[in-house]
Amino acid sequence: MLTCREVTELAGDHLDREICTGAGLQVQLHLALCQPCRLFVHQLAKTVELVRQVEGQPPDPETECRLLKAFRPAAECQPPPLSEPLSAIPDDPDSSSSSGTAIALC
Amino acid sequence: MTEPDPLLERLLAKDETAFKALVRRHHGMMVSIARSFVGSHAIAEEVAQDAWLAVIDGLPRFEGRSTLKNWIFAILANKARTRAEREGRIPDFTAVDSDPPATVDPDGFAPDGSWAVLPVAWEELDPERIVAGRQLMAHVADLLDSLPAAQRSVVVLRDFEGLEPEDARRILGVSEANQRVLLHRGRSRIRNGLMALLARSPDQGHIAQQRSISKKVNSDGNAGPRNVTLY
Numbered sequence: 503m504l505t506c507r508e509v510t511e512l513a514g515d516h517l518d519r520e521i522c523t524g525a526g527l528q529v530q531l532h533l534a535l536c537q538p539c540r541l542f543v544h545q546l547a548k549t550v551e552l553v554r555q556v557e558g559q560p561p562d563p564e565t566e567c568r569l570l571k572a573f574r575p576a577a578e579c580q581p582p583p584l585s586e587p588l589s590a591i592p593d594d595p596d597s598s599s600s601s602g603t604a605i606a607l608c
Numbered sequence: 609m610t611e612p613d614p615l616l617e618r619l620l621a622k623d624e625t626a627f628k629a630l631v632r633r634h635h636g637m638m639v640s641i642a643r644s645f646v647g648s649h650a651i652a653e654e655v656a657q658d659a660w661l662a663v664i665d666g667l668p669r670f671e672g673r674s675t676l677k678n679w680i681f682a683i684l685a686n687k688a689r690t691r692a693e694r695e696g697r698i699p700d701f702t703a704v705d706s707d708p709p710a711t712v713d714p715d716g717f718a719p720d721g722s723w724a725v726l727p728v729a730w731e732e733l734d735p736e737r738i739v740a741g742r743q744l745m746a747h748v749a750d751l752l753d754s755l756p757a758a759q760r761s762v763v764v765l766r767d768f769e770g771l772e773p774e775d776a777r778r779i780l781g782v783s784e785a786n787q788r789v790l791l792h793r794g795r796s797r798i799r800n801g802l803m804a805l806l807a808r809s810p811d812q813g814h815i816a817q818q819r820s821i822s823k824k825v826n827s828d829g830n831a832g833p834r835n836v837t838l839y
Contacts (some may be wrong), residue, residue, distance in 0.1 A: 538727055549802065558637055
């Protein structure tokens with residue numbers, strides 16, 4: 503029968519149901535009998551749930567604005583060239599007047 | 609894929625609200641994954657932006673043979689890989705041997721593999737809860753961000769983005785076995801970080817109630833734990 507330590511190593515596969523039948527049954531049997539391991543599996547499941555709820559980090563407003571401009575139909579706005587990194591654009595004399603202007607255009 | 613994707617249809621209709629929401633949701637994680645390939649955060653940011661432009665450019669030709677999310681992250685990984693090659697870097701998603709192998713601190717187990725330091729229950733772990741001066745979710749985000757690059761990329765694709773194992777594996781170019789190990793170690797590190805954090809929290813007793821288990825019921829039938837402490 504599996505030890506608690508072995509169960510902790512298999513706990514992720516157990517959660518993801520990516521465990522072969524034999525090992526899966528052994529884990530289930532162990533968990534039925536072992537409260538600390540059940541707690542561990544619960545903590546791991548909670549960790550996954552929390553990661554799922556992490557708030558994605560949005561781009562900075564200037565980048566978001568430029569991406570939105572690129573998204574707009576070509577007739578309305580000229581997207582930046584694909585070959586040019588967007589982060590280099592603020593250094594361009596033509597666009598250095600004010601980032602606020604760029605944001606306002608969004 | 610036969611069912612039309614409502615988000616794809618909105619994007620093809622040039623719905624800016626949909627596009628903005630998509631960018632805001634995924635951009636940070638795209639940078640994070642690109643960072644696993646390239647040498648700096650600034651370059652990773654460029655790669656992510658470049659990937660978005662390629663997404664915009666390619667949307668009308670997207671055939672829906674994969675999910676939109678898979679397609680976006682595949683583009684990102686290709687851009688990042690190309691950039692890494694240009695930098696002379698070889699992204700390594702296999703270096704798991706250098707990471708601490710144990711899911712739980714080895715001191716947490718007795719020599720026979722039974723628990724020496726019992727896990728504690730996490731009751732009502734509210735994401736909004738303030739722990740050490742910040743919302744719990746801010747800590748989770750930091751813990752995720754602090755993972756080794758390969759672990760972080762796998763956890764992001766699997767748990768944050770919700771990609772299927774095979775899709776995440778293909779996008780990152782890792783073997784199935786490596787992905788499983790990286791995912792489990794990444795999750796375990798975050799779990800261990802939360803354990804440490806909650807142990808320091810003054811009101812941990814509300815959510816992390818220590819369990820007293822007088823008799824260990826286990827296959828090995830050995831003696832109970834040496835002590836009951838957090839971490």
